[in-house]
Amino acid sequence: MHPTIEFDADLIARMTQRGPRYTSYPTADRFTPAFGAGEFAAAARPGKPLSLYVHIPFCESLCYYCACNKIITHDRGKAVKYLGYLLREIDMQAALFADGAVVEQLHFGGGTPTYLSDAQMGDLLGHLRSRYTFASDDAGEFSIEIDPRTVDAARIRTLRRQGFNRLSLGVQDFDEDVQRAVNRIQPEALTRDAIAAAREAGFRSISIDLIYGLPLQDVTTMAATLDKVVAAAPDRISVYNYAHMPQLFKSQKLIRDEDLPDGATKLAMLGLCIERLGAAGYVYIGMDHFARPDDELARAQRDGTLHRNFQGYSTHADIDMVACGVSAISAVNGTYAQNEKSLERYYTRIDRGELPVARGLALSGDDLLRREVIQKLMCDFALDLRDLAASRDVDVAARFAPELARLADLARDGLLAVTPDRIDVTPKGRLLVRNICMVFDDYFGKPAAVPLQRMQYSRTV
Incomplete structure (x- = not known):
């Protein structure tokens, strides 16, 4: 088996669910x-x-x-x-x-x-x-x-x-x-x-x-x-x-x-x-x-x-990241902006002399904090809670008390180890890291900003 991954088919079959890939948060x-x-x-x-x-x-x-x-x-x-x-x-x-x-x-x-x-x-x-x-x-x-x-x-x-x-x-x-x-x-x-x-x-x-x-x-x-x-x-x-x-x-x-x-x-x-x-x-x-x-x-x-x-x-x-072309998504200075998805609307906006931005989002302070948490877990398989508290000037234990309590269930399944200072994803948990990140997603399961934008996610594994 791969040296950094523990493949547990029974655990994956039990825990896989539909969820975001977190190429962005939100x-x-x-x-x-x-x-x-x-x-x-x-x-x-x-x-x-x-x-x-x-x-x-x-x-x-x-x-x-x-x-x-x-x-x-x-x-x-x-x-x-x-x-x-x-x-x-x-x-x-x-x-x-x-x-x-x-x-x-x-x-x-x-x-x-x-x-x-x-x-x-x-x-x-x-x-x-x-x-x-x-x-x-x-x-x-x-x-x-x-x-x-x-x-x-x-x-x-x-x-x-x-x-x-x-x-x-x-x-x-x-x-x-x-x-x-x-x-x-x-x-x-x-x-x-x-x-x-x-x-x-x-x-x-x-x-x-x-x-x-x-x-x-x-x-x-x-x-x-x-x-x-x-x-x-x-x-x-x-x-x-x-x-x-x-x-x-x-x-x-x-x-x-x-x-x-x-x-x-x-x-x-x-x-x-x-x-x-x-x-x-x-x-x-x-x-x-x-x-x-x-x-x-x-x-x-x-x-x-x-x-x-x-x-x-x-x-x-x-x-x-500045993105050009139909449907492309930019990520700039704490915002996301997506271009028009159809060629006709894309062309019309440019003919008007307008940037063809159809929709987007300005991230709140809470969004930015949660994005950093999810990024660290997705990329490093670890999160230093002391560093997060110092860099963001936040009481992590208080701010994420519900999330840390939910992580205890995942820890019992062997997906991660949690101490007052750190969260470390285990080799068994790396394939299910999306499940772990979903704990910190304050939007998951809530109605979308625009009802017609309801997203259907792939399975986490």
């Missing part, structure tokens, strides 16, 4: 239209280090499992139009943030960012660099998600020349039957070629995404996939739990319920992933993420500088 269902473009602009802090996120929503084909905000189209004209509006939004954002700011992180997500042509990508990056100052290649993290089915070695070399130094690619599963069941046919050779090309091009980090719980998967197919992933030796591996919610995501209706593995099989696959990746030397970072011990994620966790944001785990401290 979670997105708490965002409200009362927070708009004006409130977001007022939160801007020019001159501060920045993380930029750029959302490219287009894909060439539909993966049935996908829950991302994407647009399936072969009409390249749609990308041309979108880029025109995206550049205008970037200009509006830069007017608020760029003065003296250094971009330490850049992430292109989607959809499929490499839906853009080399020339379009070059123009977009050139525009960003004309508006912002970027950290050096050695100091900055500039990442992009690619689809190996549509990107060849020449394109990967171009992406590196354009300034990206981290690469993430989806695999999900190497089994051909599973691939057919989710409409993502991706021969192993394509993935291996993409990884080899990225290494030759000098990418600093290569990450692979897997999913367990897909149709026709079982322990045997997962074992074969893991063998191939370990042989490819990526720097980071994400192993996501497939959340089947066809009532929310229409494409998932194309997956047959009878083809899905049952709960016991899913747990067995997770246990196998933990065992195999641990044996291969990967460190469990948390929340589906594994990394090599010398990877920056693992080092950041050891140093206590690991952070969690809308893209998952991050090596940089809690810097402002």
Whole structure:
């Protein structure tokens, strides 16, 4: 078993429940239209280090499992139009943030960012660099998600020349039957070629995404996939739990319920992933993420500088994140702001000369305190209560008396150890850290800020 995780299938089966992934606190269902473009602009802090996120929503084909905000189209004209509006939004954002700011992180997500042509990508990056100052290649993290089915070695070399130094690619599963069941046919050779090309091009980090719980998967197919992933030796591996919610995501209706593995099989696959990746030397970072011990994620966790944001785990401290594109979410100076989710509304707002912010939230003092608690538990698996009391000037024992009492039940199950000075998540509790964090979530189980925003969460394990 993995050296930092104790996998207890019976405990997990008993305790797993639906809950937030805590890429933010408060979670997105708490965002409200009362927070708009004006409130977001007022939160801007020019001159501060920045993380930029750029959302490219287009894909060439539909993966049935996908829950991302994407647009399936072969009409390249749609990308041309979108880029025109995206550049205008970037200009509006830069007017608020760029003065003296250094971009330490850049992430292109989607959809499929490499839906853009080399020339379009070059123009977009050139525009960003004309508006912002970027950290050096050695100091900055500039990442992009690619689809190996549509990107060849020449394109990967171009992406590196354009300034990206981290690469993430989806695999999900190497089994051909599973691939057919989710409409993502991706021969192993394509993935291996993409990884080899990225290494030759000098990418600093290569990450692979897997999913367990897909149709026709079982322990045997997962074992074969893991063998191939370990042989490819990526720097980071994400192993996501497939959340089947066809009532929310229409494409998932194309997956047959009878083809899905049952709960016991899913747990067995997770246990196998933990065992195999641990044996291969990967460190469990948390929340589906594994990394090599010398990877920056693992080092950041050891140093206590690991952070969690809308893209998952991050090596940089809690810097402002400015997000551009349809549906993108910014996190700036104690606020969250999400752009319009439809292209039509996104375009309309920009045509009016407005930032396309549809909703958001200004965090209260209590929100900020609880966010810090949840961040520490999610990233460090520990919380120093004395440090928290001193830094926030708060009587922790009094402020969190109900929460500390609820933690006693989890402690009896062996998930954590609590003393007057510390909370430490045990190896048995690390897989259930979302359950622990939910204790400190003052919103969980309460009505959403806007009833139609009711969020349906995935299971914690």
